[in-house]
Each structure stands twice: as C-alpha cells, then as structure tokens.
Amino acid sequence: MVVSSPAAPPTPWSKSLVEPKIEPSAYVHSLSNLSGDVTIGANVVIAPGTSIIADEGAPFYISEGTNIQDGVVIHGLEQGRVIGDDEKQYSVWIGKNTTITHMSLIHGPAYIGDDCFIGFRSTVFNARVGHGCIIMMHALIQDVEIPAGKYVPSGAVITNQQQADYLPDVESEDLEFTSLVLGMNDA
Amino acid sequence: MYVPPLRPPNHDDTYISGEVTIDPSAAIAPGVLLQASPNSQIIIGAGVCIGMGSILHAYEGILEIETGANLGSGVLILGKGKIGANACIGSTATILSSSIEPQQIVLPGSLIGDKSRIVVVQKTVAGIDTINETASFSPEE
C-alpha cells in the first residue's frame, strides 16, 4: 500500500469540530449526510440522499423556507468566500424560499439568492445567483455573477460574465413550470 | 451538454418510500432512491438493472420499469411513465414525465421531457467557449 501524501483531501467522514445548527422547525431526513459548520433556517426541508458537507469550505447557510431535494450535493472549496445577506462570509449561502432540485451540485464559493430555482442536475460553482433567478436543467453556472430575476435555459453553460449579463428575464410561463416541479416534490 | 460528475452515494442501501413493487430478479445498486408519492406507484419488472445512485420518483400515476430494462448510474426519472421492456437508459440521463418505448436507447447525460422555455444563450465575443471547445470531440466517429 502506498503511503498517502499529506496533501490528501479531507474526507467527508472526518468529524468536524463544529456541528450543524438546525432550527427546530426544519426537517432533515435521516438519510441525508449533513456535517460541519452548517446553519439550517426555519422550515427548511432536506430530502434523503443529500450530501451537505462543510469540511473544507465553511460555513454554509441555508435560509428559511428553502427546499433541498433528493440527491443534491453541497460542498465548498477551501478557498474563496461569498458575502451572505447578513454581511458575513460564507463558503455557500442559499437564500430564503429557494428550491435546489434533484441531483444539483452547489459548490462553494457560491451564493444563491432568495426565491431561486435550480433545476435538475444543474451545477453552480464559484458564482453568485441573484434573487428570483430560475436556472433550468442540466445547466452549468461557473465563474459568473447572475443578476436578479434572470432565466437560464436547460443545458446552458454560463461561464463568462458577458453571457450572464445577456440572459433573459424570468417570464410568467417559467414560474408556472417551476411551480409544477415544486408540486411534484411536495406531494 | 454539461453533466456533473457521478458521485458515490452516501448510503449503501436502497431507500424505498410509498407504494413500490420490485421483482425479486431485479438488480438494484447501492444508493438508489425509490419514492412513490401518495396515489402513485413504482413497479420494477423482472431482470431490470438500476445503477448506483439513481433516483426514481413517481408522481400522479404509475412509473413502471418493464422487464429487462437497464438504467445506468445516476439516472433521474420523475413523474409517471413507462420505461419499455429492454430499453436502455444511459448513465446520468434525466427523464421527466415521459415514456420510453421498448428496446429504445437514451443516450448518457441526455434530458428527456423538458418542457421549459428554450432560449438561445449569447456566446462570447470570440464565439468560442473554451470549456466547450475542449470537450467537443465527436465520439464514435
């Protein structure tokens, strides 16, 4: 067996000194993997099969009323922080009443605003997503800041600021579509 | 299209919730989630293979995986519908409230049943996206 190098990455099973802080009204499924300096706000729902691990990048903040669906991964790089709405520094900040849908990957440094929708299997990495944005499915958002109220279509790869600035605004039909998806999960 | 990498599941067992029927000859890898909402059900037929970390979530009806169908790993199937006999669903594909015919193939990483608004996204000044460029080989040519 090869001796492991000292630069080996920290492992998710290593116990962090800081335990998650969870509001009593939040629901965290027993089959989710939640560890490190994570704050979970009131009425947050964390579904089974999720992995929210603040081991390298920390802390994480998940604001009230937000929904984290099955198969979501939230993790952060050791370096890089975003400013949360409380003006403090976070590896990952997720605003209020936002939905992170199945199999999305939120990788810090990342900021996601209030009332956002992140579609199936989409990735947000080293980016800020403003309030009220809708990101559809199989999209990649990396190294950009998306202004509030923008719409990212399915399959889009948004990796430079110029693309982000030219995104269209959210329209009512987009909200209808996302509420359909939300209904699915609530059932 | 960009698809996030596969990851190992954080649990080894199959998680089952709601009305789910599984044929004893079906093979289900670790970390699979099978969830049927109220008034919905999941039926998994004989000889079906379901790959690691896949999520099946039935909603407003029956989600049936027919005999001999193969689902790769990290597949996401939502809503109602039927995956036909001996169909093949490539890894990391997403199927939203849709049916797949028997024998048919869904490519790895594809997205089926997406009815969201289509918009053409602006490209860069040069019209080249370096990330895409590196990955733009056409396979099996």
Add this chain to the structure above:
Amino acid sequence: MYVPPLRPPNHDDTYISGEVTIDPSAAIAPGVLLQASPNSQIIIGAGVCIGMGSILHAYEGILEIETGANLGSGVLILGKGKIGANACIGSTATILSSSIEPQQIVLPGSLIGDKSRIVVVQKTVAGIDTINETASFSPEE
C-alpha cells in the same frame, strides 16, 4: 472542478448474478452490477479495473472484458461482446452488443452500438437534437 472524495465502501457492494468469472487481480469499485442472464456469461480478465456504479449485463452470449482493460465509472455494457485487452472505456459510456478492439479508447459519455434504437427527443437550447448534443459533448453551438 473539484469532485467530492470517494468514501470507502462499508462492505463489498458488488452485485453478482448468474455465471460470472472474475480474475482475482481485477479491481472492481463499489456499486458495480454484474448480471449474466441464463445461457450467458461474464468473464473479467486479469488486471481489469471497473469503475464505481458500472453495469455489465450479459445476454445472448459471452461478455468478456480482456486483460488490463479499464472501465470508468457509470459505464453500461449490455449484451454480448468483447472489450479488448487494455482498452479504455470512458465514464458513463454505453456499449450495446458491441466489441471494442484491444488498446482502443471510447470517449466518456458516448454510445457504441445499435444507433437505430436511439430515442429522438425535442430540440434543445441550440436547436440541435439532444442526441447529437450529448453524444458529441458540444453544448449550445
């Protein structure tokens, strides 16, 4: 992109069903499904590596993975055929009833085999079929 580190398996997660022969020097990651239908078999040679969550499902014949071949994670291989010695199969690729020559490389996410069975889906952002898009990894061009 940083990929979360792998967790060691809590137990041997490989699911084996039917006539499956594995060389002791082969390395098989967790979550792999090896299923040989009746009258079919799977043979895995020396030094073969099979990645996490891959599925090998033999039917109507012999599915052989020759010495030193490497399969990425989430690979789906169905039917009969031979993956030649030291061939390299990229992650999430799907191979249907086909053989791969020794030393050959299959790109990640590609499909090898019966193209006539591919599901045709709606246009995507780019106005290109999802099929082409996923198979060629070329996003919104």
